[in-house]
Amino acid sequence: MAVEFKDYYRILGVDRKADDKTIKSAYRKLARKYHPDVNKGQDASFKEINEAYEVLSDPEKRRRYDTLGPDWQRYTQQATGQQPGGFTVEYGDAGDFSEFFRTIFGDLGARMGGAGQATGSRVGFGRGGFEDLLGGGMGRGTRRRRGEDVQAGIEITLDEAFHGTRKSLALEMDEPCATCQGSGNVGGKPCASCHGTGWQRARRDVDVRIPAGVRTGQKVRVSGEGGGGADGRGDLYLVVSVAPHPQFERKGDDIHVTLPITAPEAALGATIEVPTLRGKVSMKIPPATSSGRTFRLPGYGMPRVKGGGAGDELVTVRIMMPAELTAAEKELYERLRALRTDSPRGYSHG
Numbered sequence: 001m002a003v004e005f006k007d008y009y010r011i012l013g014v015d016r017k018a019d020d021k022t023i024k025s026a027y028r029k030l031a032r033k034y035h036p037d038v039n040k041g042q043d044a045s046f047k048e049i050n051e052a053y054e055v056l057s058d059p060e061k062r063r064r065y066d067t068l069g070p071d072w073q074r075y076t077q078q079a080t081g082q083q084p085g086g087f088t089v090e091y092g093d094a095g096d097f098s099e100f101f102r103t104i105f106g107d108l109g110a111r112m113g114g115a116g117q118a119t120g121s122r123v124g125f126g127r128g129g130f131e132d133l134l135g136g137g138m139g140r141g142t143r144r145r146r147g148e149d150v151q152a153g154i155e156i157t158l159d160e161a162f163h164g165t166r167k168s169l170a171l172e173m174d175e176p177c178a179t180c181q182g183s184g185n186v187g188g189k190p191c192a193s194c195h196g197t198g199w200q201r202a203r204r205d206v207d208v209r210i211p212a213g214v215r216t217g218q219k220v221r222v223s224g225e226g227g228g229g230a231d232g233r234g235d236l237y238l239v240v241s242v243a244p245h246p247q248f249e250r251k252g253d254d255i256h257v258t259l260p261i262t263a264p265e266a267a268l269g270a271t272i273e274v275p276t277l278r279g280k281v282s283m284k285i286p287p288a289t290s291s292g293r294t295f296r297l298p299g300y301g302m303p304r305v306k307g308g309g310a311g312d313e314l315v316t317v318r319i320m321m322p323a324e325l326t327a328a329e330k331e332l333y334e335r336l337r338a339l340r341t342d343s344p345r346g347y348s349h350g
Contacts, residue, residue, distance in 0.1 A: 004099070005100060006048075006098060006101070008056050009052075009056070012026045012027055012056065014026050018056075023057060024057065027049065030049045031050070031053075032195075032197060034046040034049055035184065051097050051098060054097070055101070146229045146231040146233065147232065147234040148227035148229070148234045149227070149234040150171070150227050150234060150235075150237070151236075152169070152237075152238055153241060154210070154238045154241070156210060156214075156242055157245070158248060158250065158277070159245075159277060161214050161215065163277075164210060165209075165210050166207060166209050168207050169208060170205055171204050172201060173201075173226075174201060175199065175201075175202040176199060176228050177191055177193055177198055177199060177200045178200070179192070180193065182199070182229075183198060206222070206236065208220070208236070210238075213253070213302050213303035213305040215242060215250070215302075216241050217239070217240070218239075218240050219237045219239055219240070248277065250302060252311060253301050253303075253304055254301045254311040254313070254314055255277065255300065255301045255311065255313045256313075257274070259315050259317050260320040261285060261318070262320065263319055265285055267288065269284070269285055269287035269288075271284050272285055277313075281300070283297065291319040292317070293317055294314050295317070296312050296314055297312060297313040297314075297315060298312050299312065300313035301313055
């Protein structure tokens with residue numbers, strides 16, 4: 001009997017270059033429409049939709065499916081053994097899938113592993129999950145997977161990034177329906193709570209720890225706090241954004257700060273207090289310091305997330321003149337000008 005080719009992209013109504021989000025969206029709409037508990041007599045269409053999603057939502061299966069292309073018929077041999085293309089076909093538990101699926105993916109089966117999506121939503125089951133939605137009605141038992149990995153953004157201050165912090169987050173994501181336990185039906189009828197999808201929008205509070213030294217764009221993985229699933233939750237990935245600081249600027253692991261000093265401090269030298277993210281520290285300004293000179297405070301920068309240690313703080317001094325000079329100050333500067341006839345611009349005062 002000839003094996004019929006399955007155009008999984010056509011079945012889901014998506015382009016061959018469609019991303020995971022587009023594929024999932026198309027699948028969810030079709031799964032709701034053709035669910036046999038909602039639309040009687042559509043079992044065949046429903047199975048076909050799930051089979052298409054089984055392949056296109058799994059990177060390994062989708063890569064194999066796309067690679068075979070027009071040459072897929074070369075892989076229709078039913079015997080177990082090494083096939084052209086370098087993979088072995090061994091019929092495992094491929095569920096109630098088509099002969100085409102069994103031929104191409106028999107060695108992979110309808111596994112529930114693979115990378116999750118970042119949206120945290122799923123229509124009641126994992127890959128190959130039409131059995132889950134139908135409550136194991138296909139006679140092969142229910143195979144469910146862990147929940148999806150979820151990604152969310154979090155903003156923290158520079159001080160929190162320096163010291164590390166704990167945050168309480170309120171997350172909204174799709175969770176398995178508490179009424180039907182994600183099956184989508186109760187007593188053979190569509191679940192009234194989730195309308196047969198197996199999922200409900202839920203809010204959950206999560207306490208997370210942000211390690212010291214994180215920077216904007218880095219991800220913090222919180223194990224077991226992602227989307228819910230029958231085999232446990234996925235992971236939560238927090239994309240960190242560090243808010244700008246009014247005084248400090250971070251560059252790599254170093255902290256930069258500009259500090260005003262007076263003309264006498266610059267000329268004669270002084271010991272001044274310098275702000276750091278640890279608190280104020282003393283720093284010596286040597287005599288004859290020019291405006292714009294930078295000093296380094298080793299180890300006062302950001303902690304390094306990996307490798308230990310910390311960056312440095314770089315302090316750039318700027319000579320600040322008072323807005324108005326008193327008569328006595330003017331007299332002193334006139335005397336200084338008379339004493340100092342050379343100029344940094346290369347000519348003498350007349």
